[in-house]
Structure formats: C-alpha cells, structure tokens
Amino acid sequence: MDAENLQAVLVHSGTPLISFQDDYEYAFRPNPHFLAWLPLTHHHDSALLLRTGKKPCVFFYQPEDFWYLAPADPESWWADHFDIQRVSQADGWRRELFSKFNGVSFGIRDVAAIGDAPSLSGSFDDDRINPPGLVSRLQVERSRKTAYEVSCIREASRLATVAHREAERAFREGESEFRIHLRYLAACEHSDAQLPYNNIIALNSHGSVLHYQGRDRVVPDLLHSFLIDAGCTVNAYASDITRSYAAHHTTRDSDEGFAELVSAMDTLQQSLAGAVRAGLDYRLLHLQAHREIATVLKSFGIIKVTAEDAVATGLSRVFFPHGLGHFIGLQTHDVAGLIDNRGQPIARPEEHPMLRLTRVLEVGNVLTIEPGLYFIEPLLQQWRAHGDAAAIDWDRVAALKPCGGIRIEDNLLVTAGGSENLTREAFAKL
Numbered sequence: 001m002d003a004e005n006l007q008a009v010l011v012h013s014g015t016p017l018i019s020f021q022d023d024y025e026y027a028f029r030p031n032p033h034f035l036a037w038l039p040l041t042h043h044h045d046s047a048l049l050l051r052t053g054k055k056p057c058v059f060f061y062q063p064e065d066f067w068y069l070a071p072a073d074p075e076s077w078w079a080d081h082f083d084i085q086r087v088s089q090a091d092g093w094r095r096e097l098f099s100k101f102n103g104v105s106f107g108i109r110d111v112a113a114i115g116d117a118p119s120l121s122g123s124f125d126d127d128r129i130n131p132p133g134l135v136s137r138l139q140v141e142r143s144r145k146t147a148y149e150v151s152c153i154r155e156a157s158r159l160a161t162v163a164h165r166e167a168e169r170a171f172r173e174g175e176s177e178f179r180i181h182l183r184y185l186a187a188c189e190h191s192d193a194q195l196p197y198n199n200i201i202a203l204n205s206h207g208s209v210l211h212y213q214g215r216d217r218v219v220p221d222l223l224h225s226f227l228i229d230a231g232c233t234v235n236a237y238a239s240d241i242t243r244s245y246a247a248h249h250t251t252r253d254s255d256e257g258f259a260e261l262v263s264a265m266d267t268l269q270q271s272l273a274g275a276v277r278a279g280l281d282y283r284l285l286h287l288q289a290h291r292e293i294a295t296v297l298k299s300f301g302i303i304k305v306t307a308e309d310a311v312a313t314g315l316s317r318v319f320f321p322h323g324l325g326h327f328i329g330l331q332t333h334d335v336a337g338l339i340d341n342r343g344q345p346i347a348r349p350e351e352h353p354m355l356r357l358t359r360v361l362e363v364g365n366v367l368t369i370e371p372g373l374y375f376i377e378p379l380l381q382q383w384r385a386h387g388d389a390a391a392i393d394w395d396r397v398a399a400l401k402p403c404g405g406i407r408i409e410d411n412l413l414v415t416a417g418g419s420e421n422l423t424r425e426a427f428a429k430l
C-alpha cells in the first residue's frame, strides 16, 4: 500500500450474476483476491478492508431473507483474525467505509478497490478500481503459496484421486460418460458448481477434443480409451488432475499399441515432473516436452521424420498443441504465470502461444505438468493440406484415431530440495 500510495484497500467478494430478463442466478464464484484472505467460498457482497498496521476488517453480509439460506455466522478458526462488522444490506460496506470508520475517514483517492462488483464503480474513481500496479503485486504474492494454501491444495489433490479411482472403476464397468461423471461427483461429494472447472470425461475419440464437454448418455459399442481431466476444491483451492486409460482387450494387437503409448507418455510425464525445481525456466521444460513427445511419435512409427525435424517444422504441435502446464491455486489457471516479480510480461517461446507459464520457478510455486499426445482431426487435416504430408504415417494415425488422445497431469509443489508431486503421493496412498 505504501508503494502504491494507498491508505487502504477494499477487496469485494463479488455480486451474483443474473441471467437476462430472468431471476435465475448463475453459480457464484467469489473474487479470488478475496478468497486469498478468507475461506468464504460462497459469500457474495461481503468486503474486506485492509489498512496498514490494523487488524483486517470484514464487512460480513448477512441479509435477513426467507428465500435463501443466510450465510452462517463466522467461524472462530478464521474469524478470530478479523474485525467482523456485520451488514444486512448488499452495499452496507459503502456506508461503513466512507463514514468515519474507527476514527479514520478516508479520502476517495486514498483507497483502492479490488473486484468486479458493479457497486464498486460509482464508489471509487475508475483508476482506483483494480489498479494494475497493485493487482500485479498481489498476483506475484499469490504465486508463493503459504503452508495453509499448500495444505488446502494437498487435500484437494487427495480428494480428487479418490474420485479419479471411482471414475476409472466406472469406466471398467462399461458406464457412459454421463454416469462416470456422476460417480466422480458422488465419490468426492462435490456438486458441479463446487468443481474447480468443468470435468472432462471423454471416451474414445472424444479424448481428442481438448475441452470436451459432451457427457454422452450412450455407451459406445466398442470401448477403446478413457481420458478424464477433473479436480476438486478445498476452501476454494483447486487440484487439476488428468489420467488416460486404454480399454482392456482380449487381443494384444487391438488398438495398435495404444496401451503401450499411454505407458510411454506416463514415463515421459514423470521424467518432466522430476525436472521441476527452483531456478528452472518453465519455457525450457515446455520445449523439452516437445522433443520428448516427438521421440515417442517416432518410436511408435506415427511420424516418419526425426524428432528434431518434427519439432523444427512444427509437426510436434499437431500432436501436442497446448502448453505443458500452469500455476494452480485459487484459480485452476492461477495468476502470475506470465509476469516477472516486477509485474513485467515474460514472452512465450515463439510459435507457442498457448503456454500459460513462462516464469523461472521459485520455492512455494504450485504448478501442473501435463504433456499430451492427441489425434485431432482438424490439426491433422491442416497439416495434410499445408505441411509435409509424407512426414506422417497416415495408416498408423487412422488405426489410433479411435483412441482420441492421451494427457497425464499432476500437481507439483516447488520445494527447497526440488519438488513434491502432490498427485502421485495421493494416488500411492489410496
């Protein structure tokens, strides 16, 4: 606040969004800058006031309402660290803030606001709402997780592995995508709205659609593969885990070695995860992933050129078109992945516009490692039309296409000694 010439910062939790000309409320997600201080995961229209040298104050919105369940009283484990001021009106914070507050009255230029609530505009000068300098400082701070945050993410990982195991069982029992999704939710006792992001539950070629949301009710006649990208939340902290499975077949040669391809990608993923440590430029790990995936493509006879050529010509991006990973925390794709400690942008490698993390890693960062290998029809067609079509073995591709694709994703904490794989640890303890 000193550096930004501020006496106080108000962090607003957010206001529910209503669908057009209707009274339906979309699922509410609080402002993550608010959640970074308070575990109030569904509290709208509350606000946090921060002043240097003072106990943080929460304007805790508790309406008298018989339509909705009012928020429960603050719980001691967190509330003891705050000065709680209950307000019964949605904009109650405004009166409290700008009338004399605890003997100090604020000038409008002395206070910045963080959030997207409509009530902020009109109460603050425009340049005092989400000022970029303050926001990037807060984002950089959020990239270094505290012990409390790590324990929330660790528990979110544990819970997700329990649900992943149940989803794999449902797949082996021949359930539909929709039923697998329901069994995942039941196993972790999450509602859809509590998930950190919409589950990706993909059978067969649906695995080649990176953010597939179809959830078919019908089971395909022949099962080839299963890709599941799903997480959990604990106090709004996310886990983000992907696993890929080959269906069990009676003949070894069905699906042209897809099971072996999954296992090669698993080995590759663990070797990349093993390289995570403080001081590593994540962009270099992303480029290393391309070289290793190209090597797998070559050794499985999917491409006919060398791994080096496949990376140089962009052919490896036909099969692996997304980034190697991202920060994770209160947001699945967490903040500060593309800026340095002074808030300046760090460029992505040329030709890799999808990468969400370009930083040099620090102790306390939590991030994902998620290499993939897919048979994506539009990208393959584009290459066939505009690239070197002879570089791909199209018969191999046609044989593997019904399996969709592979992604394997773990969540890692950067430690003083290297890194800790929160996901593998949780699976090992099941």
Ligand SMILES: [Mn+2]
Residues within 6 Å of the ligand: 240, 325, 326, 368, 370, 409
């Ligand atoms: Mn991810």
